[in-house]
Amino acid sequence: MTERRxxxxxxxxxxxxxxxxxxxxxxxxxxxxxxxxxxxxxxxxLYHHFQSKRxxxxxxxxxWMDQFSAIERGGKLHGKPSAEIIQHIARFTxxxxxxxxxxxLVEPEIWAIANRDKEIKELASQLYSRVLAEFETLIKRGMKxxxxxxxxxxxxxxxxxxxxxxxxxxxxxxxxxxxxEEYVDLNMKLILDGIAIQNEK
Amino acid sequence: MTERRxxxxxxxxxxxxxxxxxxxxxxxxxxxxxxxxxxxxxxxxLYHHFQSKRxxxxxxxxxWMDQFSAIERGGKLHGKPSAEIIQHIARFTxxxxxxxxxxxLVEPEIWAIANRDKEIKELASQLYSRVLAEFETLIKRGMKxxxxxxxxxxxxxxxxxxxxxxxxxxxxxxxxxxxxEEYVDLNMKLILDGIAIQNEK
DNA sequence: TATTACATACCGACCAGTCGGTATGTTGGC
DNA sequence: GCCAACATACCGACTGGTCGGTATGTAATA
Numbered sequence: 493m494t495e496r497r498x499x500x501x502x503x504x505x506x507x508x509x510x511x512x513x514x515x516x517x518x519x520x521x522x523x524x525x526x527x528x529x530x531x532x533x534x535x536x537x538l539y540h541h542f543q544s545k546r547x548x549x550x551x552x553x554x555x556w557m558d559q560f561s562a563i564e565r566g567g568k569l570h571g572k573p574s575a576e577i578i579q580h581i582a583r584f585t586x587x588x589x590x591x592x593x594x595x596x597l598v599e600p601e602i603w604a605i606a607n608r609d610k611e612i613k614e615l616a617s618q619l620y621s622r623v624l625a626e627f628e629t630l631i632k633r634g635m636k637x638x639x640x641x642x643x644x645x646x647x648x649x650x651x652x653x654x655x656x657x658x659x660x661x662x663x664x665x666x667x668x669x670x671x672x673e674e675y676v677d678l679n680m681k682l683i684l685d686g687i688a689i690q691n692e693k
Numbered sequence: 694m695t696e697r698r699x700x701x702x703x704x705x706x707x708x709x710x711x712x713x714x715x716x717x718x719x720x721x722x723x724x725x726x727x728x729x730x731x732x733x734x735x736x737x738x739l740y741h742h743f744q745s746k747r748x749x750x751x752x753x754x755x756x757w758m759d760q761f762s763a764i765e766r767g768g769k770l771h772g773k774p775s776a777e778i779i780q781h782i783a784r785f786t787x788x789x790x791x792x793x794x795x796x797x798l799v800e801p802e803i804w805a806i807a808n809r810d811k812e813i814k815e816l817a818s819q820l821y822s823r824v825l826a827e828f829e830t831l832i833k834r835g836m837k838x839x840x841x842x843x844x845x846x847x848x849x850x851x852x853x854x855x856x857x858x859x860x861x862x863x864x865x866x867x868x869x870x871x872x873x874e875e876y877v878d879l880n881m882k883l884i885l886d887g888i889a890i891q892n893e894k
Numbered sequence: 895t896a897t898t899a900c901a902t903a904c905c906g907a908c909c910a911g912t913c914g915g916t917a918t919g920t921t922g923g924c
Numbered sequence: 925g926c927c928a929a930c931a932t933a934c935c936g937a938c939t940g941g942t943c944g945g946t947a948t949g950t951a952a953t954a
Binding site (some may be wrong): 515516517518519520521597600601603604605606607608613616617620644646647648650651653654655657658660661662664665667669670674675678679681682683685686687 | 716717718719720721722798801802804805806807808809814817818821845847848849851852854855856858859861862863865866868870871875876879880882883884886887888
């Protein structure tokens, strides 16, 4: 028998294993037995901690959202210009991506499922709303302090986010000519220069 | 019995039905019976035209690629500046998206599967390479005629493409404040202004 | 009459979820 | 400090429905 552990710990262990399996095989192809095997647990144990496969997946998304929210993306930059903070967040995200690609590679899976499952769509929407709000605040701040032109902050926030999502495509269909950092930097530069009030050049 | 039709026609009919079902339910959840039911055909008939579910899906991707390739995106604009052509392609794509959302909404499904299936990944890569090449050519042309600064055309091409992919996200998690056209226009403007040789403003 | 397009009935592998049971804590009464 | 009584964590054989795929037969077409 496997070493007993408190539910709170075991659940997280299971969630991490599930992430790996879901990314590798996709939701439908992922077998409860695969997940269980990764950590040398039994199926019965899994069903002791989670009601169903769907429950597991939903909990996974929630857990994953919490982790993202907990991350100090912009930290230590309070006085700095918004553009700098946004650049920093973008680079930070790129690094995070390289360290934990699986955290991001679930996303296509989530999108695919969100397309047909209301609850999961709702969950994903919530996460994206949070991220969007974060960027919107930064942009509004930048406009207030005459760093940025008057723009539609919602639109720009969304552009930044989808731009970061481009990373997933980048990694999925790896081109060889340039690095993820260069790519992300360029994307951010285009957006930020585009909305900046020109005083250079 | 259903009206008999030549294989070439029936195959396309099946592919179209399959696209709907794959988008609605996802590859794994899609049932061969669902597809067959959509057009009032029998399972035996389906297996007369396609060897397997996988075969059907791969053929679907190929068919889908052919359709995209066949589309005259940039047409009638031969003498115009590259920036204008790119803008035109982007708008055209947005319109196409609104008319045939399913053509685009399979993409997350394809990505998700590409992540675990080499052949499908290869197919998708091919399509994207083609599109990328198209943009690269336009950008090189723009650089040659001093319309654009000297930039890494591969990177910009990719930025344009992932930017267009943002549409999928847009539609999946519909925000209400602005239209797809506005969004695409803004994205293109940011990129194109960013690489333009300044002579306005 | 050969071939192509279709229908119908059927097969069997596969897997989410179940359930009877064991093993290892934990708590409270004496 | 001891031991019921209960709770939590875990095991794994089993099942029942599902669904991709097949075998076989029939009607239309050329």
